[in-house]
Amino acid sequence: MTALACALLSSAFGVLLMSVIGHWRSASRINLGINVVTFGAALFLAVGVFEHGPILSDNKLFYVDAFNVYLILLNAFVGMTTSIFSGPYMAHERELGRVGNKRMRLYHSMFQCFLLTMLIALSTNNLGILWVAIEAATLATVLLVSLYRTHESIEAGWKYFIICGVGISQALFGTILVYFAAAKTVPGHGDGLLWTVLQANAAHMDAGVLALAFVFLLVGYGTKVGLVPLHNWLPDAHSEGPTPMSAILSGLLLNVALYALVRLKMLVDPALGNHLAGSLMMGFALLSFVVAGILLHRQYDVKRMFSYSSIEHMGLMTFAFGMGGPLATFGGLLHMIVHSLTKSAIFVTVGHASHVAGTQVIGKIRGLIRSNPPVGWGLLIGTCAIAGFPPFGVFTSEFLLFTATIKAYPWFVLPLLMGLAVAFAGLFRNVQPMVFGEPPEGQHKVDANMWPVVIHLALVLLLGISIPTFLAQWLNQATIMIVGQGVL
Amino acid sequence: MLITALSLPEQVALTLSALILLSSFLMLAQTRIDSLINTFALQGVLLFFATVIIAFISGKYDLLISAFLTLALKVIFIPGQLRRLVVRLDIRREIEVIGKPSLIMLFAGGLVLFSYYVALPIRELSLLTTRNTIAISLAVVLIGMLIIISRRKAVAQVVGFMSMENGLFFAAVVSTFGMPMVVELGIAFDVLVAVFLFGVFFFQIRTEIGSLDTDRMNRLTEVEK
Structure with a gap:
């Protein structure tokens, strides 16, 4: 528990510190330092949970088990590597004059604020706090989306604010209904939102109310996951904000929203005794998967294109958790890790690429491998990884998921395979000319720090070749928690 | 169940909830920005009284804290802040033309029916926590959403957003x-930050886009223009 407190406190301290430091160069260094501390604390926490099982804090506000601790670790890790990238990237933006000193301060404090809210959302035991933290994450990032103060970025920020705000309100209504259902079965006012209490009483809660609640929760958190038809905010917010933010939005925020959804599904399933929650999730997931794959082809902005790829992958994960069953759930958990790592690596490279070419328009970024080999290769390898090429980890998790689908719902394999092929074509059709070919006039070298990309992709590669035993055990523990039986 | 069979405070509480729904309809039809904000404040007042009465009926006196939080936030602070912004942006007298008002009203009526339909599976718990009040609160949330959809002015959309929050409360x-109190405070904090951010946004929109008309936000599309 001390480790969790350390992680939360270091992040909270970061928010305060970042809001007073006026000197942006030192702010970006301190930002990295704080994230390293947070990651260290998260690592300790993870080891503790792995060895001694779930931890519940004394005031019952925080609860960490195998499922959320690996996401906490992932969160802290991606936050750390993204802040490595953020330093030179934002320095370049500062030189271009797109942001001033004041906005650099805003950027750094909101960056920390976002990571803090994510940590709270993941580690809380209270479904109400979970909602508050996810809403706060929206509030923290909304000013980051409009950081550049252009017409487009303000439009994107407003859209993000309104759509996510409205969407997430539905989740609050759902949470109230869960509390309402719990009030009848759980003794003691105020305990009815605690996850540990709810889970113990899940089977006795009113099925009708919980089914209704889940519909609202799915709409609410589904908006944040980026499920079609409530995905419109996502490509805009990702493409208009600063790139480090796109990396953490895609890599972390979507995961956390999905985490909330899966937690609530675990609650609703025993009460309902049927597959309603899972079927709903599968339906929206499949729709998102197919629609995002098709829309990939229509994009002209490279960050927009990869954000559609995020929607597609979130669809795939939602499908896995919706289907349930140990194999699919294990695949879904693994996919959460590999997608986060790969997608944030891609956004890092895309950020550098857009600096090299001076634009985000796909048609104007050409010949990256010639003009800037590390960035070009990074983009190419990252795209291969996200498209599901073996031997990368995305292939492994997708393979597990497909195996599970063939067993449970053979007919769904068809749209899934076709969707993957369509998305694959969309990605390569756009990325191939970007990396190969002759670079146009006016491209210049940038000071690219490719370490985050190398580390992320190496991890994804490792996960694809052989998953370390402890990680497999760990994911297995989480799978047992979610569906009741493991795969190992 | 006849309404006369209930005790007087319960009758008052039910009447207040009906009035809250009515104020949502009023907001939907209000074309002037300042009257819209006033109606929103009125809804806050009704909410405050309803909460106080329910606190006394149920004997759960910690509800009073939430009630006064509502009074401070939804009746005094948020409307005051919005009024100040509207004066500073000089759009107090602006009148917004709502397309097809009668159709929107009918649709809102439909939303109320829909809310009652959705609330059907909820078993009656006590006299107060009836399907009636839950359906009404859902209707207020949905009408808030309709306000956001049917308006083009950013300020009106914010009022719709806050009215949704009223429905949730x-x-x-x-x-x-x-x-639970910790959640209640968390939500209030989020709302407070949201209002502040909305204010920041108004000025950003105003300087960059030139008008608070969200119809002019049309640059982001799927394909290159």
């Missing part, structure tokens, strides 16, 4: 006598 009060 009402739902929590009538169904479970309020959320």
